[in-house]
Amino acid sequence: MLELSALDPSALLPFILIGFAAQLVDGALGMAFGVICNTLLVAVMGVPPATASARVHVVEVFTTGVSGISHLIHRNIEWGLFFRLLVPGIIGGVTGAYLLSSIDGAVVKPIVLTYLILVGVWLLIRGLLYPPKIRKPKVIAPLGLVGGFLDAAGGGGWGPVVTSNLLVQGAEPRKVVGTVNSVEFFLTLAVSATFIWHLGFADIAGATLGLLIGGVIAAPMGAFMAKRFSPKLMLILVGVVLTLTSAFGLWRALI
Template identity: 50%
Template sequence: MDHDIIIYIIAGFIAQIIDGALGMAYGVSASSLLMGFGVPPAVVSSTVHAAECFTTGASAISHHAFGNISRDLFRRLLIPGIIGAAIGAYVLSSFDGEVIKPYIAGYLLLMGVVIIIKAFKRFPPREVTTKLTPLALFGAFMDAVGGGGWGPIVATNLIVRGNSVRETVGSVNAVEFFVTMSASITFFFTLGLDHWQVIAGLAAGGVIAAPFGAFLTKRLPHRPMMITVGILVIFMSARTLLKALGYWHWF
């Protein structure tokens, strides 16, 4: 087996463990690992999204098997998510998604702090049923335009509003498969697709890791899981802000 594809499989496995357990950060994790291994940024951007078609599908099946999905939440996020992703992918050629990313990162940074604060207070979980359509539209649009954002925007918002962490992570992960497929199909017809070895490696590693991520979601206690999600959101958001300001040069 080619040495490079082993690296891609490892990157896909690690990224999917993180995303499957916490509902976000596949793109950031996979991109960071690939660039750390010396893969050109242009290749990273196009291949990570394509590989997510496979990894998110495996993740959705795994979360369903472990009972982490709320059918009502899944159903209400699904259609607006698909539409938002298609629109975002279509307008990407004429709109620089990097312009708005620092503002989204600032919002998410505050949400990460709120999640950690709520982890140390006793709030009974409550089902979130309002403003799901605009949330899914915006999260999917930003995911396609900015190269990521579905999990951080949608899952973070739902958790902050009191929705069950386990059902949020499972449902958001499940809908992400359809969001990613919508964006990738649009990208394929507008921009084309290449670098299949990278895609295959990332997909293989992610498919292997998907059941483990779903298992962790079901088994992790509520408070440690919320704290971990909060820390991850803060780190990802701070990284985006510092990169935009020119102070982040590592990955």
Template identity: 50%
Template sequence: MVSDFVLLALVGFCAQLVDGALGMAFGLISTSALLALGLPPAHASAAAHTAELATTAVSGMSHLAHGNVDRRLLVRLALAGAAGGSLGAFVLSNVDGSAIRPFVAAYLLVMGGLILLRVARSARGTDVSPAGAAPLGLVGGFLDAIGGGGWGPMVTSTLIGSGHAPRKVIGSVNTSEFFVTGAVSATFFGQLGGAHLWSVAGLIAGGVLAAPLAGYLVKRVRPEPLMVAVGIIISLLALRELAAAFSIF
């Protein structure tokens, strides 16, 4: 059990370093690792989101301190994302884990591809606009809860792909994620109880250590090589899960 805790702490640390630099992937990396360790999809998503309560709080404060947040965009994304995330968590908690597992793996594979696709798209760097943020947040929150991650890849990629300034987008999306994960975690806890809390502790231990670096990393790290590595890792883990899921049938 101690070795599992250390492994999860390492996963949390690496996942949060990536999330702080790119504005995405803590949930995707954590959920992919937890599924690989044998957790059911609902418990894996619940653990990843509960851990994110701590990591996104610290990361969000770091982004606020470094001036990376547009408050109008933050409010719209947070409200809509929380609503969509609660609905997604409720749906995932009430379906059979073995039945939903291949769909979650397929979603993670799509998210891995989306991250790789984002590398090929260049942002034009215009000012951030909150137009369209509410429906984007609603869909992003729902899929984030269902797949155990994806808020960053979907919302950040859409906003940056439409030409918004990456630094403000990453900071706003990362900070709004605190409110989304709060709603998702509360729904999961109400539906599943606390069976996933041991996994949460490990992820938090590593993630909180890395979270204060978020505001610094987003201004200093070249994102493209890191995004390619993350996209490939998530895609490979998703393919492994798909192969394992279909071997059941």
């Protein structure tokens, strides 16, 4: 049952701000909503990791829906890439949700985070030293499968894994961000439905409601920013965000 205290504006404000900031970054750069929310909820707000992950996935159904519509309006979606990511991503996500209980995430997480740090540094260097050359990405379906699996099994990772790898392959940053964000709606919907089927449905209240309000408000702004950032600037920003968030996650995983 939803308690009135869960609707206290002063109690909701920190979570609204977290959701707003996380979705603003995610909508503009194609990654980091789950990473930022989970990190701030657990490390700063003291929310248990399992609770934080469950709430973020529920919220992402709404934020990715609004973000996807916004990217559609701003013509940031490449439909060929969209459909090549969609089915493998959903398959990987549902599989990851089913196998979550039998996987030791503590063992896999440092390896994935180390890899993401290296990718982030490479993107940063590429953005600073080389004018980006736009090329058609070749490795797409396997990337969607792995990204979807890691997103469900590891509590996040679709944006960092898929967006960063497509950028490394030379895809146009604006189209990558819009397409990856749009596919994420269907991925998150499938993953959330799988979790709800097995674990039950928790009321949307407290932190979840705050994240939802902040994320939905910020979603259209992120799509607007993605359309107007230069490819070089987007590569630099993605490199910085990916490196910092992954490094912080690795540090927490190892201590």
